[in-house]
Structures are given as structure tokens and as C-alpha cells.
Amino acid sequence: MPLSRRAFVAAAATPLLAQRGAVRRPNLLLILADNLAAHALGCYGNQEIRTPNIDLLARGGTRFSLHYSVSPASTPGRASLLTGLTPRQHAIDDGQAPARAAQLPFLHELLAAAGYACGFAGHWGLPSPGAPPQGFSFWRPVEDGPAAGFVSGRITEHAIEFLEKQKPQQPFFLLASYPEPGSHYRGRPEKYYDLYAAAQFTTVNWQPAAVNAAEGKEFLEDIVASLRLCAAAITAFDDQVRALVSAVDKMGRRDDTLIVLTSCCGHLMGRHGLWGAGRASNPINMFEESVRTPMIWNWPLHVPVEAARPEIVDSCDLLPALCEAAGVSVPEAPVRPGRSYLLSALNKPYPPKDPWRSLTFGHLGDTEMARDLRYKVVIRSQGQGPNELYDLRRDPGETDNEFDTGEYVTVAEALSRQLAEWRKRYS
Numbered sequence: 001m002p003l004s005r006r007a008f009v010a011a012a013a014t015p016l017l018a019q020r021g022a023v024r025r026p027n028l029l030l031i032l033a034d035n036l037a038a039h040a041l042g043c044y045g046n047q048e049i050r051t052p053n054i055d056l057l058a059r060g061g062t063r064f065s066l067h068y069s070v071s072p073a074s075t076p077g078r079a080s081l082l083t084g085l086t087p088r089q090h091a092i093d094d095g096q097a098p099a100r101a102a103q104l105p106f107l108h109e110l111l112a113a114a115g116y117a118c119g120f121a122g123h124w125g126l127p128s129p130g131a132p133p134q135g136f137s138f139w140r141p142v143e144d145g146p147a148a149g150f151v152s153g154r155i156t157e158h159a160i161e162f163l164e165k166q167k168p169q170q171p172f173f174l175l176a177s178y179p180e181p182g183s184h185y186r187g188r189p190e191k192y193y194d195l196y197a198a199a200q201f202t203t204v205n206w207q208p209a210a211v212n213a214a215e216g217k218e219f220l221e222d223i224v225a226s227l228r229l230c231a232a233a234i235t236a237f238d239d240q241v242r243a244l245v246s247a248v249d250k251m252g253r254r255d256d257t258l259i260v261l262t263s264c265c266g267h268l269m270g271r272h273g274l275w276g277a278g279r280a281s282n283p284i285n286m287f288e289e290s291v292r293t294p295m296i297w298n299w300p301l302h303v304p305v306e307a308a309r310p311e312i313v314d315s316c317d318l319l320p321a322l323c324e325a326a327g328v329s330v331p332e333a334p335v336r337p338g339r340s341y342l343l344s345a346l347n348k349p350y351p352p353k354d355p356w357r358s359l360t361f362g363h364l365g366d367t368e369m370a371r372d373l374r375y376k377v378v379i380r381s382q383g384q385g386p387n388e389l390y391d392l393r394r395d396p397g398e399t400d401n402e403f404d405t406g407e408y409v410t411v412a413e414a415l416s417r418q419l420a421e422w423r424k425r426y427s
Helices: 007-020 053-057 074-083 099-103 107-113 151-164 190-194 222-253 315-326 406-424
Strands: 028-034 062-068 117-122 138-141 174-181 257-263 295-298 309-314 359-364 366-374 375-380 388-391
Touching: 028 074, 028 315, 053 222, 053 257, 053 295, 062 375, 074 315, 107 174, 107 315, 117 151, 138 151, 151 174, 151 222, 151 257, 174 222, 190 222, 222 257, 257 315, 295 315, 309 315, 309 359, 359 406, 366 406, 375 406, 388 406
Parallel strands: 028 174, 028 257, 062 309, 117 138, 117 174
Antiparallel strands: 062 295, 257 295, 359 366, 366 375, 375 388
16 A cells, blocks of 8 residues: 555654654754855854854854855755755756655655654745645744845744744754845844945955846946845844844753754855856856855754864755754655765764765756865756866866866866766756
């Protein structure tokens, strides 16, 4: 007799929980931003945008220095974080999704089947019938837009409402999803704009508008003014992080709550003369600013403090990592490319025969990326081009395309082969 989707998800969640017995499972608070690049945060080196609360969260835990979105766009990046699947596997983009996407087990479904109380507050950003997606017992979507006002404040109020309803004997999972910095920069309290009224952003490394600028090019007409608005939105989001952490503290459940902060994709913020992420240029770009995102783990007494991990990790690794932390098995099908990095977060070694990989991939439209610890290759139209290769150790700003340079031919060919294998296996 065929299993229903609910029975399938429940069956996948059972075995490891049985092994853990009476071990207390952590509460999970996933704080998800939209278009928040790693380079925009103080804990990742930014000197001008004020993010004291996110920086404190990082100092009290572990940040991953090289975390990547598998797509430089909000919707597919979000879907990959919550399903552990590549953009080609889930095929969710710009609010569109094939019928089969409705059958994919999401993170909240796996956790709900394992006994977690699951809540959502904020910007869903994925195809939805309007009713709560299966698995959420608390559902508070908040619409974003130019006239929506201070959306993030309302999201935080809903998130705290969920937290205050939780019972001590049941673990909870809260997805607090914010549109910051996104693309709508108005509507925050005036105090945030006042912080940056005179800022010149001399260390952000913005450049004049590029000739191939596409989406978001209106923000390039006065980049400094746009940066002031964007920075205000980021600092407004930073204050919401403080409010959420304070709410967990007030509950007395801070020590048994794993807080994770990340973003769906990055944001160029004027670098390379572009504004936005992958679709900020024509053709689509895979610049570091578009795909490199923050990943911060904070879990008192478990995750080391003031730590930075050097491994390359990506969106598809989050679901298996959180499931392992919660003692929940990941369904065997569909085959996921990701792997749990819980050992890294806990500062524990991997087995000598099963070391961590040193490679990640990305995809959006006709553009793909493979990136290892030194090089990045960008392939378009399955090799027809224009293609790119960057030596990130020598050229971290990705200004010199070495794809057709003789001394880099072997590197380009090797990364292109690995990219083709990834495409074939996870499509």
C-alpha cells in the first residue's frame, strides 16, 4: 500500500529519534534574511554598516566564513535552504513551481513529524496556496512592499507571539523570515535613516554603474544614496535579531535553543557597478557578493564561541545539519547533494576516510558556477559562453577573467567537468 506524503515524512523522521532516546532535542530558531550578503555585516568585515546584534550573535557562537547560496536569487535560494535540494531539483523560481514541488519534504515538515511545534512569521517568498503549508501549527505571513510600512517590526511581534505560546516539554522550530534588505528600502523608523545621513561608504568598494547592469540599475544613479537606504534596512533587521534573542532569553530556554542566521542570497550593493544579486547583470553573474551569504550558529554550551569555520558549505547543507542537530533522519529520496556540517559547528573532526569536501556549485537560468578553495568557474549555456574563470587567491575582486588564459586551461577544464557531473546527478 503506497505511503501518503505525511506518512512518508513521519517514517523518515523516526529512526534516529529512537536511537537518541531521552536525549533532549534543541529548540531551533532560524532567522532568514533576503538578499543579505556576508560582506554587509561587521562580523564578516564590514566597517560602515552597523550590525552590533548580529555581530554579538556571531561572537557568542560560530560563523562559517565561506557559506554560499546555491543560487544568486531569492526564491530558488530560499527553496534550497528549506528543502536541501538544488534549484534544478526543486525548480522553484520567481514564485513559480512545478506540481512535483508540492511533494517535496520541507524542513518544517520533517521537524513537525518528529514532534516539533513549528511556527512561521514573516515573508514566505515561495509558492503557497494561502493556507499554512503542512507542518506549521502557527502561520503568520506578512506581505512586503513599498507601502507596507515597517514590516520587520510586525514580523518580530508575530515571532514573539509564537515563542510565548511554547510549552517547556515540547521542542519548537521557528522560522522568522525577514525581507531585509531586499529591494524595498523605505518604511523603517526614521532613526535608522538618520544613522547614515552623512555616510559616504568609502570602504564598501562600490563602483560606477556597469554597462551590463540590468535589474536594480535605478539604484546605481546615486549609489551612495542607495547605500544609505540599504544600510538603514540592514540595521533595522539587526535590531529584530536582538528582540528575538531577548525573547528566548526571557523564556528561560536560551541554553537549549540553537539559533541560526543566514540569507537566501547575497547582494552586490554597488560592487562591480551592480545592484542586487545574480540578475543584476546581463548575463547573470555569480560574483562572490551575489552568492556568499552569512551562516551563523549560536548554541550555548554546544557551539564554540568566537569561532570561524573555513570549510566551504552551502544552502543544501542546512537541512541535513539542522536535522542531525534535532535527531531527525533525512529522507533518502530525492537524493540531496548536501551534507550535515554539524561536526564543523561543534568543532569536531570528520572521519579520516570521509573528509569535508572543498567545492560548491551554483545555478540560475543558463548560468552555473563551480567554486573551490581557490578558483571559480562560471559556465553559461552549457559551455557556449561567455564563460569565466577567476583565481580568487590572486584576484579576490574577480576582475581578471582567466578562462582563456593558457596557464589556467587545466583548472577550467577540471572545474567544468565537476560542474557537469553535478548538473547530471542533481537535475
